[in-house]
Amino acid sequence: MDNAAKQMKSGQYKVMVSHFVQYVPLVRELVGRDLKVKYRRSFLGYIWSVLNPLLMMMVQTIIFSYMFRSNIPNYPLYLICGNTLFTFFNESANMGLVSIIQNAALIKKVYIPKYIFPLSRVVSSFVTMSFSLAAVVLVMLITRSPLHWTILLFWIPLLFLLIFCAGVAMTLSALTVYFRDIQHLFGVVTLGWNYATPIFYPIEQLPDFAQTLMKFNPMYHYINFFRNLVMYGNIPGPNTWIACAVSSFVMLFVGLWTFRKLQRNFILYV
């Protein structure tokens, strides 16, 4: 019995993988749809993905350089690095959150592996973020930031962040089916999270206990990793690597586990 159950479980994962291959075109179509719908009828279209972070950075630079007397070198670049990564997290989590309930019509009528929906939302946010990286490059050129070879490794923290976001999106999308309130609550959570992450202030400005607490904020590690590569030209030590890897994979497994547990009854609640 135990063996049979185990076999069934491994069979399920095998089915999951083979499904994934079969449904790669669907992910592509859904991502394409998200991008198309996002900028449909706007005059500038995809340019907004570059323009938006630039304008955001300008506003924040103006406001914050008056408010705090921060002595961060190249503050605009510091800001836009943090913002780009956090915006990706924010967007993918918020879009992933509603991905199941928004696709209720489809889920009720056709068999599709349901994790495709949160996943495709994360991928489309990732694509949007890749456009926004052009804004980061632009800021680097304008501010004449020195180019380090480590910039070539910029994709490593982004990859960790992508895995983390996939986990978050899967967890939230599954829970939201049962508790719609999460939609309203999560906006507050991300706002708090945004302030609790050193995006527009340096971590050194925090009191000691807060700096220790910050070690448990995965977003801090991803952003720190990214800034080190892009701005300061050094590769972070093993602690950052471990923190990034552990947080992203733990989140992914939490997401997979929650989703697998809850997905059977989606149809009765969406």
Place this chain on the structure above:
Amino acid sequence: MNINEQPVIVDVNHVSMRFNLATEKTETLKETLVKRLQGKLSFNEFYALKDVSFQVRRGEAVALIGRNGSGKSTMLKVVAGVMYPSQGSCGVYGSIAPMIELGAGFDMDLTARENIYLNGAVLGHDRSFMDAHFDDIVDFAELREFIDVPVKNFSSGMVTRLGFAIATEVTADLLVVDEVLAVGDFMFQQKCLKRLDRMLSGGTTLLFVSHSTPQVCELCDRAIWLDHGVKRGDGPVREVCDEYEDAMRRGEA
């Protein structure tokens, strides 16, 4: 060719489907917790299907008949993998083309062209496959002039035509059809029936729900009669349909 020698393609094994009809709809966490603490969270259990078993062999055309609410659509959804049975199991051995609601996968903001690719991907086909079949789909749906119009501007008949054209473009092993032929004008219905007929002679298996007895008799050779979630008849289409209509006339079913 004896149908009984063909391999089983659908194996429905003692399937029951239970729904909890919440007496008071609780949706929020607070309400659920409060109710649970008060012990007031009670459900009316409702069985849409009760211990239904049947097998369908390759090449058969089977109709599910019965009154509204007898569990036909639920049965189809279980077969299509959309719902998991509360008890029992349901195995499908082969590829499946579900037509439970045509155009379910359409995004109303996208054009017909974009939706063909999207809906194709929903059914598991990649872009190159859809490229190869694009023209056939458009021709069958008779929508060539409207191909770049957003689907939200389509009439319901146009949406159905497009959905049917996409869903039947592939030759799947099993076709699951839920009353989709009720919409569309007479000409298009005839065209659809002809297409289904052609697929059947090509070895496709059909599971069909319809309230139109003539349609059922024309298309299927076997019928399963569901009554309040229980299987009440299973056999050659004529016999079961006659039994069903007799029971209806007597006012008992």
